[in-house]
Amino acid sequence: MVCRSFVKRTTSVKKREQGWSLVSHIHISIIKEKLHNLITHPYLIKHIEYPAIDEDKLLLLYSILESIDISDEKKEQYILSTMLVQIALDTHDLVTNAKAGQLQDGDEKSRQLTVLAGDFYSGLYYRLLADVNDISMIKTLAHSIKQINEHKIAYYHKELEGIEPLMDSLGKIESSLIQSVSGFFSNSVLKELSGNFLLLKRLIQERKLFCHERSTFLFETLRRIAFTKGEKDVASKEQETYMLYLIDRYIDHIKQKIEQLTHSIPAMNKQLETRIQELFYEIPFSSKKYAEEG
Amino acid sequence: MKLKMMYSFLNNDLQIIENELEATIQTERALLQEASLHLLQAGGKRIRPVFVLLAAKLGAYDIHKVKNVAVALELMHMASLVHDDVIDDAELRRGKSTIKAKWDNRIAMYTGDYIFARSLEMMTKVEDIEAHRILSNTLVELCKGEIEQIRDKYNYDQNLRTYLRRIKRKTAILIAVSCQLGAITSGVPASVHQSLYWFGYYVGMSFQITDDILDFTSTEEQLGKPAGSDLLQGNITLPVLYAMESPALNEKIRTIHEHSNSAEIKEIIELIKRSDAIDRSFALSDRYLERAFKELEKLPNGLAKRTFNNVAKYIGKRKY
Numbered sequence: 371m372v373c374r375s376f377v378k379r380t381t382s383v384k385k386r387e388q389g390w391s392l393v394s395h396i397h398i399s400i401i402k403e404k405l406h407n408l409i410t411h412p413y414l415i416k417h418i419e420y421p422a423i424d425e426d427k428l429l430l431l432y433s434i435l436e437s438i439d440i441s442d443e444k445k446e447q448y449i450l451s452t453m454l455v456q457i458a459l460d461t462h463d464l465v466t467n468a469k470a471g472q473l474q475d476g477d478e479k480s481r482q483l484t485v486l487a488g489d490f491y492s493g494l495y496y497r498l499l500a501d502v503n504d505i506s507m508i509k510t511l512a513h514s515i516k517q518i519n520e521h522k523i524a525y526y527h528k529e530l531e532g533i534e535p536l537m538d539s540l541g542k543i544e545s546s547l548i549q550s551v552s553g554f555f556s557n558s559v560l561k562e563l564s565g566n567f568l569l570l571k572r573l574i575q576e577r578k579l580f581c582h583e584r585s586t587f588l589f590e591t592l593r594r595i596a597f598t599k600g601e602k603d604v605a606s607k608e609q610e611t612y613m614l615y616l617i618d619r620y621i622d623h624i625k626q627k628i629e630q631l632t633h634s635i636p637a638m639n640k641q642l643e644t645r646i647q648e649l650f651y652e653i654p655f656s657s658k659k660y661a662e663e664g
Numbered sequence: 665m666k667l668k669m670m671y672s673f674l675n676n677d678l679q680i681i682e683n684e685l686e687a688t689i690q691t692e693r694a695l696l697q698e699a700s701l702h703l704l705q706a707g708g709k710r711i712r713p714v715f716v717l718l719a720a721k722l723g724a725y726d727i728h729k730v731k732n733v734a735v736a737l738e739l740m741h742m743a744s745l746v747h748d749d750v751i752d753d754a755e756l757r758r759g760k761s762t763i764k765a766k767w768d769n770r771i772a773m774y775t776g777d778y779i780f781a782r783s784l785e786m787m788t789k790v791e792d793i794e795a796h797r798i799l800s801n802t803l804v805e806l807c808k809g810e811i812e813q814i815r816d817k818y819n820y821d822q823n824l825r826t827y828l829r830r831i832k833r834k835t836a837i838l839i840a841v842s843c844q845l846g847a848i849t850s851g852v853p854a855s856v857h858q859s860l861y862w863f864g865y866y867v868g869m870s871f872q873i874t875d876d877i878l879d880f881t882s883t884e885e886q887l888g889k890p891a892g893s894d895l896l897q898g899n900i901t902l903p904v905l906y907a908m909e910s911p912a913l914n915e916k917i918r919t920i921h922e923h924s925n926s927a928e929i930k931e932i933i934e935l936i937k938r939s940d941a942i943d944r945s946f947a948l949s950d951r952y953l954e955r956a957f958k959e960l961e962k963l964p965n966g967l968a969k970r971t972f973n974n975v976a977k978y979i980g981k982r983k984y
Binding site for chain 1: 691692693694695696744747750751753767768769770771773774775777778780781782784785787788791793796797799800801803804806807808810811812814815922
């Protein structure tokens with residue numbers, strides 16, 4: 371017994387010396403600042419939209435990693451590299467299809483640099499992990515990039531037949547990266563929670579956008595799937611109502627899953643818990659009504 | 665002798681690389697599969713895999729190990745071409761429609777990112793962390809080079825140093841790293857893979873300068889795009905920099921802007937061709953080749969070294 375506690379003590383001293391700790395000393399604000407420093411390229415920032423940092427994804431990554439028994443430095447590298455990949459992919463989503471001749475001079479340059487900025491951020495993710503000798507995480511994230519782009523093409527090119535595959539692709543596009551990190555540390559509950567949380571967030575955003583614009587890419591795809599040929603270009607009132615009903619049912623279903631999952635996590639990150647509640651408040655009234663009706 | 669004849673002894677292994685390239689981009693998504701294959705089947709010189717294999721021949725050569733690097737580098741190159749076509753708004757590449765032209769920019773972006781991811785997955789089969797550090801650093805430098813190229817477009821006040829740094833980042837380091845990584849994979853001593861890096865670097869510099877010259881001297885048929893395209897797009901290459909040393913040409917070249925068209929710059933291209941700029945550019949390309957040959961002298965004799973020598977000569981003398 372004495373020997374065991376001695377071994378335990380010396381191991382923890384060694385870990386402390388190497389910067390290892392079960393208690394995490396990393397801070398989201400510091401990571402965010404480091405991320406800003408990494409993506410700030412003097413020429414790019416003058417000509418392209420400054421990359422948005424998805425704070426929810428940052429928070430999810432933090433929650434996944436905070437209780438893992440690895441050094442704080444490593445945790446930071448994992449969060450930074452995953453966020454760099456996310457920013458790279460989001461940046462490439464901003465590349466438009468307009469012909470060069472139809473663009474203003476500045477817009478063409480901005481598009482060219484947007485392409486390169488995404489490539490640059492991808493390169494940084496690889497370099498960051500190569501610098502800390504982490505080939506397995508390079509592989510994990512690369513696999514996720516592959517998967518996300520497969521789903522993006524299927525979604526964008528309208529290859530998806532059926533509402534389930536559509537929702538599955540949307541979910542993978544939103545959460546594959548974060549899920550791959552939780553999968554890497556075998557945290558199946560947070561993996562599922564991340565997937566549901568990010569899909570819920572996306573559906574709420576899409577719903578809001580649809581109510582505002584009356585037409586979005588997702589709702590157009592949904593209409594193509596839900597209604598067969600012979601339909602007009604513009605969705606009828608009945609179609610709109612039905613599509614909103616479908617989305618609301620999904621929102622409600624995902625919300626229930628998240629509630630179940632949060633109950634199964636004994637010590638959930640408080641910030642994440644609060645954020646989940648905030649997201650629930652963003653759910654539109656009609657979805658809440660379905661939930662109450664059961 | 666044709667380029668491919670010089671390394672015909674690698675044919676079996678190059679076929680393995682070709683098969684592996686095709687297998688690596690396999691996906692269940694129909695359009696992604698079509699777009700990736702479209703790019704792969706457009707061919708290309710596969711110069712990076714050739715350099716990887718040749719360099720590996722200087723050590724304990726094992727095609728099943730070295731193929732991972734060769735395939736990863738070629739896929740990275742392919743991914744960058746797909747994105748480059750979006751940047752240049754290019755309709756044709758090697759005489760075939762580009763992905764962005766056949767589908768659109770978004771499909772091209774996603775296809776490029778997909779191929780890049782596959783390339784990294786392939787690369788992670790290489791366990792040597794030094795190889796990853798070198799390659800990842802190269803990728804970042806490569807992007808910086810491309811960003812600089814856009815920054816320097818229509819900038820007639822740039823100097824030779826800016827140009828050389830740009831082509832180093834844009835072209836030379838990936839060829840340098842192809843040689844170095846091939847050697848590292850087959851476990852050669854550091855001194856040998858360093859020499860191979862510099863050999864590849866000098867060859868790459870010479871290659872790009874020659875490419876920039878050919879943009880003026882080749883025909884549209886040979887280039888697969890109109891002659892003088894670089895200048896029309898605002899890329900100030902070595903022949904232009906040399907030509908600008910003549911006050912009369914300097915004045916004329918400075919009139920080229922983003923809205924100029926091929927017809928407007930035709931006369932300027934002719935004047936550049938008739939000036940000494942082309943010969944001086946060839947001379948600088950040759951100087952880089954000489955340095956490449958000097959690096960080769962440090963390597964152990966054998967078939968790989970002789971082939972490197974021939975390939976370098978070919979690259980320096982190519983006409984299109």
